Amino acid sequence: MTGTSGSAADPESRLSPARRLLVIHNPTAGRRQRRHLAAVLSELQKEGAEVRLWETASAGDAERAARECGSDIDVVVVAGGDGTINEAINGLMAREPSQPPALGIIPTGTTNVLSRDLRIPRQADALAPLLARGMMRDIHVGCANGRYFTLMCGVGMDAHIVSRTSLRLKKKIGKLAYVMQGLREFVAGVPRRYRVEIDGAEVVEASSVIVAKSRLYGGEFQLAPRADIGKPELQVCLFLRGGRLSTLLYIIGMGLGHLDHLPGYRTVAAKAVRITGHDGDPVQLDGDPSGCLPLEIGLGKRRLSVVAP
Template sequence: MCGQRQTGAETSMIDLSARAPQAPSRTRFLLYENPIAGVARRTLTDDVLSVLQRRGCSVTRLSPGADLALLDWDRLANEQDAILSAGGDGTLRHVAARVPQDVLPIGIIPRGTGNVLAEEIGLTRSPARIADALMHGPAVTATGARANGQPFYLMAGIGFDGEAVRRLDTDFKQKWGKPAYTRPVLTSLAMPEPRLRVSLDGGRQADAGWVLVANARRYGGSFKLSNHAGLHQPGLIVYLLPRGGLIRRLTHLTALGLGALERMPGVEVWPAMEIEIRSDFPSAVQIDGDAFGTLPLKVKWGEPKLALIVPETYAARIGAGVMPALQRT
């Protein structure tokens, strides 16, 4: 029978099976959740777990605040099939940074504010469909990048959006969700634009007033930032937005909301593997929607690599098969 256990450091395993038409059924899950993530979807975790349990799955629920780095992952890899990250994009980044690579695939229960990753892979908010993906969805390789040594998987923003995230009242965000961004966005719009000095792959040099670094197509949830980036694509796509005052920045924001930023006059779009950004004063940075201090910043694409459980429709769209079985030595 299925059930939940409350513990500070519990169990987990994985079998990603050799290339096959369908990933094997997973029935044993280790759950890590961010209890304060999201506003309207705080019941989504329990709803998904109820579906999994009705289907005969067991779920080991970690105690809130459990230190993932201290868990016995060798043991867990023989006792569980996957680890679940219940929260937003920041929660997934936290989990991925602390779970050793090539041990367990990671699935998500999207209950954050933006849920960019869920939008990216086409994961709906239906508990039944989330459970389907967690049990049967292929595990594909998602390649991340490092910002000053710290991993991220989706995007980084330097300048305007970094400042807005830095000024965000997280308690207000937890209570009200996206409306909490209104005040910090307006405040950031009124601030002087920085002069950002950007170096791409040690060669191309450019100046900008706002820089976006994309490792995924989506930004801020459902907004489409890039036609060229993707978790399955090599390298990063860098957007260099020129300085130009309030009206130009509002125009850029409108274009971003319409998915037309790449077509805006003066916006440069470049592929890159390594990026360095500096400024005359400490401009703010965000990665995957979380505040990340200030410049200078060094970004390098290529690792860490994440075994990410995705819906079959996403795997089919990117032409990905099931990952080869992880080898235990």
């Protein structure tokens, strides 16, 4: 077992035995992602970590792997994007609460918002020591209609974009596929209004709603600067005004980092949120389609351990 310099782990943690890891990955991922995974696995071997690989073949495989892996696994590591990570989180949260495995991340997907929020290093020589012996922290997850999330849950324009974006096009051009579908939604300009009940008290109407656990959105933008994944709290992002002009102002404000200064936008801290209106409208969860309205959102009953600096 060899030590490393410049490790993400603290000196005391390097003295502890290396962890037993289950690494969930997609064998058909692109060449660049496969190379990155191979580099991390090579560094994990140097760290003395015990690594088992689980290949995904279809949607739901990552959730099943996280839910069914044995008690001899210390960390379930996801090599993928936020959608695959969300699957694994739902699998981990479905386990019995007594000492479930922690979550680890090898960022390789189209977007890796959670890894950015947690400040997980991408470089193999920094990431491997973190996964093998590094620090752990607890985070609070959200729960929407029985499904867990760590980033956000949304209805309105962004949910329609997510639900209608071609998966084939997404694989070819990545984030640009969302931009193209967003332009279609903008041109269509379909008016929508939603009723948002916050903590059983305040009731607000909005054209779009995003309930955030993470401060980041889309990897680079901040919708909810006060959101903290480590706190048992939701941030309700309310786009109060509809129409093309307001939507354009929201997009510009988000791009410039001044969204919270716009008069038609506000955020509210909450523990529980109910969203109704346009029943059957799509819902997005951590950037993937996830059911439809009406929507009940709250906090997970327990915290989730993650490997993060």
